[in-house]
Amino acid sequence: MSLQEFKFIWWMEYGHRQWGRTIGTFFLLPAAYFWHKGWFTKAMKKRVIACGALIGFQGLLGWYMVKSGLEDRFKEVSDVPRVSQYRLMSHLGTAFVLYSLFLWNALDVTFPAQKIKQITAQGIKFRRFAHFTKGWVFFTALSGALVAGLDAGLVYNSFPKFADRWIPSDLLAFSPTLRNFTENPTTVQFDHRILGTTALCLATALAIWSRRGVKLPPRAYAAATALGGMAWMQVWDSKLNKNSVVFCVHCPGIPNA
Secondary structure (H helix, E strand, C coil), rough: CHHHHHHHHHHHHHHHHHHHHHHHHHHHHHHHHHHHHHHHHHHHHHHHHHHHHHHHHHHHHHHHHHCCCCCCCEEEEEEEECCCHHHHHHHHHHHHHHHHHHHHHHHHHHHCCCCCCCCHHHHHHHHHHHCCCCHHHHHHHHHHHHHHHHHHHHHHCCCCCCCCCCCCCCCCCCCHHHHHHCHHHHHHHHHHHHHHHHHHHHHHHHHHHHHHCCCCHCCCCCCHHHHHHHHHHHHHHHHHHHHCCCCCCCCCCCCCC
């Protein structure tokens, strides 16, 4: 790594840390003031404590993640210093939980949930399916952290096939087998594609189902439609990014990165 390359990473990390500290300050000062004024309900106080704890934990976890990239474990000339993909996944997952909690609190205050007078069996099934879809999207995002941590997106740049195969030949190259799902870049990319495609199907199904006779509040229809639309935008954006990669380390005749 050259000095200029190190400076680029250093400034990026420094800016990220300062941004995180700014977020903590923007949360802590108003929260302390509102608490002192007695503007929080008992339930909101619990949420504020949870948010504050998560902000602190997120910062600690970020430090723990970066520390893994500075350890003396990169011995070979071809080794690329990188942070642990497990810690990266944990850091990203905590950020999603924190953001979701913030969004939930904000919507609960500004746009309280619209109540349904009579919940039908169809409505209960729809709600369960919505929660399942939400969990699946979250799990897909965590698998994306593994892709980023291993640079697995650079292994294959063809879709839906992996080079000329539907199932890549090195899918289970590591031993024991379970290591492949978190440490083999090919397997990690394969899993992320499957999870992402399934998430697209689930979000689309939820949007269509919301228009097929399920009695929901007006904002719920809009939310389901927005979810389906954003899922398709995400897939289209991923396709554009994939097409911008013009190399593949496993493709014959194409230079390696």
